[in-house]
Amino acid sequence: MRLSVIAILSGTFTAAAAMSVVAAVFSVGAIEDGSIDAVTERLRAEGIDWAQVDANGLQVFVHGTAPDEAERLRAASVARQVVDAARIIDETLVAEAADIQPPHFSIEILRNDDTVQLIGLVPADFDRARLVGTVTGIVGEDGEVADLLETADFPVPEGWNDAIRLAVRALEDLPRSKVSVDADSVAVKAMADSVEDRRRVSNALERASPGSLAVSLDISAPRPVISPFALRFVKDGEGARFDACSADSEESRQRIIEAARAAGTTGTPGCVLGLGTPSRDWGAAAAGAIGAVAALDGGSVTFSNADVSLIAPQGTPPDRFDDVVGRLEAALPDPFVLDAVLPEPPDPAADRGPVEFTATLSPEGQVQLRGRLASEVARTTVDSYARARFGSDAVTIGTRIDDALPDAWSARVLAGLEALSMLANGSLRVTTEGIAVRGDTGNSEASTEIAALLTEKLGESEYDIEVTYLEKLDPSLGIPTPPECVAQIREIVGNRKITFEPGSATLDSSAKDILDEIGELLKLCGDIPLEIQGHTDSQGREVMNQQLSQERAEAVLNELRRRRVLTAAYRATGYGEERPIADNDTEVGREANRRIEFTLIAEDPQSDEPLASEDVEYPEPTGDEAFEDAIAPEDADDAAEDEGTGE
Template sequence: MRLKTIAAFCAAAALSVGGAWLSAGWVEARSGEVVTSTLIDGQHDWTTVTTDGLLVALGGEAPDEATRFRVVSAVGRVIDPDRIVDNMDVKAREQIKAPRFSVEMLRNGEGISLIGLIPPTGDGKGIAEQLADVANNTPVTDLLETASYPVPENWEAALAYSIKALRDLERSKISVSADLVEITAISDSPESKRRIESQLARSVPNGVRLALSISAPRPVITPFTLRFTLDAEGNASFDACSADTEDAKSRILRAASSVGQIEKPECAIGLGVPSPNWAKAVEVAMSGLKDMGGGSLTFSDADITLVALDTTSQGTFDRVVGEVDAALPEVFSMHAVLPEKVVVDGTGAEAAVEFVATRSPEGLVQLRGRLTDDGIEQIVGSFARAQFGSDKVYLATRDDPNLPESWPVRVLAALEALATLESGSAVVQKDYVEIRGLSGDKNASDTISRTLADKLGDAENFDVNVRYDEMLDTTLNIPTPEECVSRINSILSAAKITFEPSSAEITADTKRTIDRIAEIAKQCERVKMEIGGYTDSQGREEMNSALSQQRADSVRAALQSRRVLTSNITAKGYGEADPIADNDTADGREANRRIEFKLLTDARAAATDDASGDTEATTEAETETPSE
């Protein structure tokens, strides 16, 4: 009996254990199915589910902390939260990129608008405050936002440059970023356009790219003039060129290139063309000039003057003139001249039948040669004094009643042309006028040709030989040689260039000084200057001389690295010579360690070149410490 009881008890225990095991397995499987289904429905299929008895372990990488929390919460709604084991990882958050700082500035007659994202301005004035005085009682719309992120390199320089540009441009749009400034503006004239482009290009900060789009209104050209010359060797040139469209300009320049060798042809586009067939008429006339072997071609509105070379045969002249006249479009009329050989005396001497006016670089004007009578002499003298100044004109002419009737008109036209030049000469003969000289205006030849074509009428055999000199161009605001050196030395007196001790390496805190000098040097590239290096008297004289030369060379190299043309800049080390302070004191020695810029005359520049050529490199090892 007792054995049966024990057997029954064991059987019951086995059944209990087996039932518990089966129940746990079913709960485990069921839990896994329910949790997996819930995660799939919630689009969290990236989560792994592992069951261990009543425990449910969740794994995988959640995209963020919020998603991980949502997964745990969703699973906790279908099983007891105490059974959840959270083994999930959270994906590392990507570092937020700094935003791109930029500003759009718009200025017109209605005011100034600012929009963009900028760094905090700190204690300084905001952009709107800096431009308040420019608005002229018009509103400044400030839509700028700020973000506290590191300020990009060149941002402050680019922004300061753009604010200054907006001050100078009344109708403009400026887009600013740390590495690029885009300026779109409208100027008052082509001359103003060139001046603005030059000033903006010269002052752009280092490390900042500049994109310019400055437009100017199309000028009204009157008379609508084209002046083209071709010599016997096939060399061609424009004294003046006008076109009404880009297509007409291209046709004219192609025709000119096919006629002769021409360098950098240019043609102004303007209003006032007398006929839509302007380009066709120019092409026909240029082709005729080539067939004739050379000469000059002048268009003044619809009137054309073709002047052959004095070596052209009569038969060739007659044939070409007939062909060109027949091929010209309607409206255009041609006057052709086969001139006698022109001999220019240019002195106004007794034997020469001519009038000569010369203008010196100092502005002094001498009038010599022949005029019709005393009355014409008074008119010419008054006109010259009005053009050049009463105290600038010297009149020494003689009367000749046999001069042609058009002589006074030709003289006055020549003086008007000469007044547009900085220096030069004008020669007037019966059938010929010659203008030569220098000008700071790129369009001087156009202006003179237009004046002569308008005033001389059919007798348009003239020659214009004017050379442009950018140093005389007032629109470029180029300083004089003396101003160049003075401005650079003013910068050095305020913040000197310093070097590492006993070294030619320029210190980092001198960068801004070099930058400012480079800005001026770019405007003075034709000025011959010398960079002089000086030391104090400590150390051996030979070593100080070598160190000062190395430092002067370092400054020249630093300017060259800032895109300064240094072909006219020499570097010379003077060592401990020419002290400006007492070498017995620390302050005095500091003052004597300096860089100076000097203006070189042609003779001194040549002497400097010779001296630098004789310098020999020192190879002997030095043991003494040189001046700092």
Template sequence: MRLSALFVRLGAFILAAIVCGFAARVAVATVETRSVQAVDAALDEHGHDFASVLGDGLQVILEGEAPSEAMRFRAISTAGSMVDASRVIDNMTITDSDAIQAPEFSMEILRNDSGISIIGLIPASSDREDLTETLTDMAGENSSFADLLETADYEVPLGWEPAVDFSLRALRQLPRSKISVRAGRVSVEAISDSPEQKAQLETSLRRSSPEGLIVTLDISAPRPVVSPFVTRFIIDENGARFDSCVADTPAAERQIVATAQTVGIEGRIGCTVALGAPTTRWADAVTMSMSALSELGGGTITISDVDVTLVGKAGAVQGNFDRIAGELENSLPDVFALEAILPAAPTAGEDGPPQFIATLSPEGLVQLRGRVSTELLNSTAENFASAKFGSAEISMATRVVDGLPSSWSIRVLAGIEALSKLSNGSVTVEPGNIVVRGNTGLPDAGGEITRLLIEKLGETEEFEVAVTYVESLDPIAALPTKEECLASIMSVTEARKITFEPSSATIAGEGAGILNDIAEILQRCADLRIEIAGYTDSQGSEDGNQRLSQQRADAVLDGLRVRRVPVASFRAVGYGEADPIADNETAEGREANRRIEFSLIVPESTEEPTALDQIEEEAAQAAEETTQEDPAE
């Protein structure tokens, strides 16, 4: 009995152990499943779908490839927020990161009257000491230089050094500028003193830019500063006209022009919009003064800064003159002061007034004749004219006489300087008047001469400025357009043909002379983008013809380059036997099809390629950077 009871108890114990073990297994499996599900749901919710979850008893195993160490840490943290962190086993790997990319090197140079500053990131291998020394010298002893450059030890990118060299050359010419430099690309923002200087700077920079460098120019010519701020209006037997007209705003110019048309000026009227007006009511003072002179019937009105000088027509009725002058004085804005002068009727002398006359011919020949007061003035006038006109010899026909006014020396020298503003013309100096006549290529030459004479002689002195603007003399307006440049090239190549030695790209015959003529034309044309296209006839293989046409187009491009034509914006393209202009079945037709054509490049998109893309394309596809012609094979 006792033995039987023992076996029963032992069986019950074993059974209980089995039941407990099974229950424990079920509990662990349940915990494992719920943990895996909870962690998996949390990872998905936080966007960590790269991680997969496995359960191993009470442990949660994370596997997968994390894109970064940071993402891996976040996945582990997310899992640890759902189960005890000690139960999380990390079996994740990290995606191999690409090689560290080199930074984009760039620098920005600012230059103004106070000095130069430079900021940016440059390669560590750059000669920074030479760069800073160059910029320090450029800034000068009395200006500051701020070096805010950082360096990084990476390979110098393609196109970086030419861009830096060009930026320094450009900076020397631009005292007020901002130049941004990147590999293969330079962007220039600058301020010039005049439209003439703007055109000169743009042409110079375009021509000095190395081939393959993308250069963006934004050079502005702001409103000039005019001092004194002068408008001079005349009504005489020749009609109404301006000797000088300046306005402080476009709206002021429109107001003055409208009044000028009302009082009788005909034809094209324009004023120089400039800085330097003494008051915002400048246009009011000018239009009031012009209307008063028109009512008076003749004379001169000069508004110089805040001084208004009304000179009536000699012989006018005194009472009427006083009334008009008084009304003008009371209506002018408060800041202006009026001086009214009514000359007495002239009394003609028997021999007329003494004169000094200076003339400038279209060929640049200068002659001085008439009366001078002393030998010293005679030699001074000759030397002054030589300095102003750059002439080695001045033709002198002057005579020293007594009895000339004390101001004669000033009037003579002022007349010579006024004449130097013209392309050709004359100046006549008399005791009571100076008359300047001639042609000019500067739109505001009349205004400049007027301001000069007022500064030298005073506001009450009589003078007449009758100069004519001639567009063909204007250094800017006279520049040919892109279409005119291309037409000139076409006229050269229509009568003569660029020819090559048979089956080669060597220019033969009179081809060198044709290139000389084309180069001379292109030297006068700024910012021109030209394609030089080469063509062959249909004899030979298509691939061979294409190669030959490209080689010939390249030869023309190289020929222009050695003739110092800026060809950075040109491209040479060989088209082989494509686009025939004549029948390839005849000898004459084949001769016509072997040709070089020039055409303007029209931009296809406003988007510019990246610097590296541009440089690589030019290196790999030199054929698509210039266009040439194909004469006889």
């Protein structure tokens, strides 16, 4: 009995222990599954779908590859919100840094005279110190440069350095500016000192901009002060037009232009906005005076500040003249004062032949004076004035004395010469009826300025101003002169060479880039007289060499035409072997002699044949540096061996 009791008790305890173990195992499994489900559900709810969850007993393992360190930390934090932090084992990894996209790099540059602020994010590889040093050099030692730039450890993006160079160029020219820079674009918002300065800077920045860079320019300029504030409207056999037009506001300008169109002007006439108007009613006064010219069906009206001069066409009926003048006088607001003139019909008995004074200004700056002057004193005065204006060696005078000229004749001549000096080339004609000024200029406001000058000097005189604005003459556009163009071609070529296929005039494919650059420059230079010269070495027959050099010069000319360069004033000339610049007995010398050169053409006054304007010196070559201003074949060995040519 005693053994049975013991066995029963032992079995009971064993069974209880076994049941406890089974219960514990089931409890741990339930806890593991519950923890996995709870943590997984919470991670998915937070949008963390890259993480997986496992458990081993009470420990919960979070693993997977996070896109970045911030996401890795966030996943661990979310898991700890579900189960006790001591139970979380973080086995997550972070993706390689190379997969991370670089930030947007940009700089805001704010300049106010000698104070500059640099704000933004730049690559760590960018030479930030050099930028700060360059900007410091722009504002000077007394200036202040605030470096507020941050860096990020990423490489410099493509286009970044080009954008920085253009931004620095803008900063140099614009003391009051905001320049926004990133790798793809540069935006400039600034105030220029004048309209001319704005035009110059805008053109310079556009020319300096790489084609891959988006450039936005918002450059404003203060309105010019116009003195005297002038307007001149003419209607004659050539049509209705402005010789000068000034306005004090956009509303005023539109009112004046609408009145001019109603009087017969076609197109969109120009009218300069400026400061200095004598009255807020300028637009109303000008529009009314233009309407009076239309009512007279011709004549002219001239404003010089508040003085208004109306000249009717010769032959206008007096009653019609009186009616138009009366209505205009009544309509003109204060303080405008009208002086109206009805010209007398000509007296046939007083005809003594052409009574005139003429002056011509050539593009080269030479001036010829012809016609009548009132006295010897007047001739001396005009001669001295012209030499002072145009240069003592540039004036040729051939005038005669006529003491019957009108009293204001000398004043007209002097004022006309001053107007002529405002042109690049042109002519002046002074008659008893009025003054005519013709010519070309690089100043877009020259017509207005000439009209204002003549009005100020001569009052109500009749003027005929026909001035043509030519961009190539405008110094503010920075268009190079012909000699500067040739010098820049040589800079473009430098140590590079445009190659031809051996023994032929076919350009090698490597010539494309250089000719592209030369073509862009020549488009800017305009229609200059240029000779493209072909040269060879002395190998082969002379006739063959001359022919090959001619064909190569023409090949370059044709390539420029394909690039839409204006070549009407160009010529291609082959000189063969007759103009060597080096010794043909050496391979280096022969390579130097095979070349294309660009020179200017000047007219020989003794001949109709154009001549090269430059006396070219031919130094001995010193390696590649001897060929900086030549375009020559690159394959010298093949060229020298080519049969029958001096390539």
